[in-house]
Amino acid sequence: MLISLLLLACGAPAPTTPTPTTPTPPAASPAADDSFANVAPAKVLEVVDCADRTLARVQEAQWVFWVSLPKQPLQVGDPLLLGKGPLQKVVTCGETTYNDVVVIEQAKVVTAEQVQAALGLKPPEGGLSIAELVTKRAELAGKPVTVRGRVVKLNKGIFGKNWMHIVDGSQAEGDLTITSDSFAEVGQVVVASATLTIDKDLGFGYFYSEILEDAALTVE
Secondary structure (H helix, E strand, O other), X not given: OHHHHHHHHHOXXXXXXXXXXXXXXXXXXXXXXXXXXXXXXXEEEEEEEEOOEEEEEEEEOOEEEEEEEEOOOOOOOOEXXXXXXXXXXXXXXXXEEEEEEEEOOOEEEOOHHHHHHXXXXXXXXXXXXXXXXXXXXXXXXXXXXXXXXXXEEEEEEEOOEEEEEEEOOOOOOOXXXXXXXXXXXXXXXXXXXXXXEEEEEEEOOEEEEEEEOOOEEEEO
């Protein structure tokens, strides 16, 4: 049981199933051009060429799901901004059937800079971006810090706390873990204030370079 709780809190991947439990993640605030609705960049995990469409298995925040896109060259690892679209229960490509596929017409492979422009959040007044916090981790260790981020993963009631992973677009990869008595749902933006702890070792091989524990949380 302890190992299972650690797996949940630390964001370790769960065993994969043929179809996602939640194929359509909740939409975050749209990008500046109102075309995209990502909570976080969707990373391409698998690509299937299918007639006049491209099928891709992607991971956006904590969700892994299939999307059907207009024909385009994609590679594993590409970050995508995605629009909204309906869920199609069954899609057939050749002799293979895919379940729960989100049909999306607006999709764009982006750079880290474009991710920041579309999904980035400004640091709170007097606070830091997550990238700045990571860069200055040694000098900030043991000191109070404040960050703003969008929740991309939430686990409630682990060791009596709510565990959230947040991003702000200032890093191409990675997130910041916070724990709190309060919580925000995935997709919501929060301002979190806490003392920065670095090199936190929970045992069982789970280690945090940076973590904000018992954070005061404001949902924006």
